[in-house]
Amino acid sequence: MTAHRPSVSFEFFPPKSPEMEDTLWDTICALAPLAPAFVSVTYGAGGSTRERTHTTVSRIVSEASLTAAAHLTCVDATRAEIDTIARSYWDAGVRHIVALRGDASDPDAGYTPHPDGYAYAVDLVSGLRDVADFEISVAAYPEVHPEAQSAAFDLDNLKRKIDAGATQAITQFFFDNDVFLRFRDRVADAGIEVPLVPGIMPVSNFTSMTRFAAMCGASVPAFLADAFRGLDDTPYERRQVAIELASRQCRELQDAGVSQFHFYTLNRAALTRAVCENIGVAAGGAEPAMAEMAR
Ligand SMILES: Cc1cc2nc3c(=O)[nH]c(=O)nc-3n(C[C@H](O)[C@H](O)[C@H](O)COP(=O)(O)OP(=O)(O)OC[C@H]3O[C@@H](n4cnc5c(N)ncnc54)[C@H](O)[C@@H]3O)c2cc1C
Known part of the structure; x- marks a missing residue:
């Protein structure tokens, strides 16, 4: 049984070349009519896409009639530098930050906090609260973050991020809905009351x-x-197959009471759009504005 129209959000990564930028923009044009609650733009490992993330988010804010969220990580930057980036987002009209610890650019090196930086996502959330009145999303891990000391520690870490001021949690992608639903129960038992939004990855490859x-x-x-x-x-x-599997995953979650989905789009529209349509997220009236934007 399909419930009310769910709320959806779409995640993109910042393009590396003019061709990739065209692809992203086509994708945004194709997905905008689905009226997402917000679209977000990732921040490259090691903070490597600082400018590109900023440019992409700013373009979405200024040219698309969409609410944009900027991902921001703690990696390789001082607190002052991160605060400056956050302030520049606020000044550009961005009101939503996805606050993350991030990973080292060299995966073999492991994560080391910057000596003058925010050590963990919880510290970044607290810092952002002092910069401006952002809406703040944080990451959650139904299958436990790979570096966590234990599942209990990881859940407590999520609770601390919410207590520090985060307003919702978006999960790592998963394919076994029972894993998510058990995690949702543990999150509720821990007294976490903000929305827990499942991250959905339609599998293209x-x-x-x-x-x-x-x-x-x-x-x-x-x-x-x-x-x-x-x-x-x-x-x-x-x-x-990809559309059918992701649609089935979302429908099962809807039947279990889930009403918000965050899609990892990999900057491609077709799969995400088809899945959204299958779960009752029809295109609204935003096409003309987006056509204008694409020129
Ligand atoms: C929705 C979503 C979006 C993402 N977007 C990006 C992105 O744009 N750019 C990017 O680089 N990465 C991104 N990531 C990946 C993320 O940066 C990594 O998973 C990273 O390893 C952890 O980030 P976090 O914010 O969950 O960290 P944290 O919440 O800080 O946790 C990281 C780990 O440290 C542990 N921990 C926390 N506090 C302490 C402590 N005091 N002592 C010891 N251990 C501690 C936690 O249990 C966990 O294992 C995203 C992940 C998700 C789910």
Whole structure:
């Protein structure tokens, strides 16, 4: 049974080249009519995309009629530098920050806090609260963050981020809904009352997704491998399977009372748009404005 129209948000990464920027802009044009609650732009590992993230978010704010959120991490920057970036977002009209610890740019190096920086996401959330009255999202891990001392420590870390002023949590992607629903129960038992938004990753490339999932500590159930087996050279069938699986995942979550979804779009519109339409997120009346914007 499908419930009310869910609220959706879309995550993009900042483009590296003019061609990628065109692709992103086409994607934004294709997804904007779905009237997302917000769209967010990631911040590269090691803070490597500081300018590109800023440029992309600013362009979304100034040219698209969409609410934009900027991801911001603690990596390789002093508190003063991060506060300055946050202030410049506020001045550019950005009211929502996704506050993260981030990872080292060299994955083998491990994370070391900057001596004058915010050590963990919780510290960044507190710092942002002093900069301006942002809406703040933080990350949550249904399968536990890979570096966490324990599941209990990780849950407590989430609670501390909320107590420091975060207004919602967005999860790492997952494919087993029971994992999310058990986590949602533990989050509620911990007294966390802000929205817990599941991160949904429609799978466009099974092989690269499994590599990425291993890095993030997200498990890949056997049914996914079975569904994509033998489809490497049949992009149309692969796409249909991807849409069907992600739609089914969202529908099951809707039946369990979930009404908000955050989509990891990988800067591509087709899968996310098809899944949204399958779960009752129809295109509204924003097409003309976006056509104008695309010129
Ligand atoms: C929705 C979402 C969006 C993301 N966007 C980006 C992005 O744009 N750019 C990017 O680089 N990465 C991004 N990430 C990845 C994220 O940066 C990594 O997962 C990172 O390793 C942890 O970030 P965090 O904010 O969860 O960190 P934290 O909440 O600070 O936690 C990190 C780890 O440290 C542990 N910990 C916390 N406090 C302490 C302490 N005092 N002592 C010891 N251990 C502690 C936690 O249990 C956890 O294991 C995103 C992740 C998600 C889920």
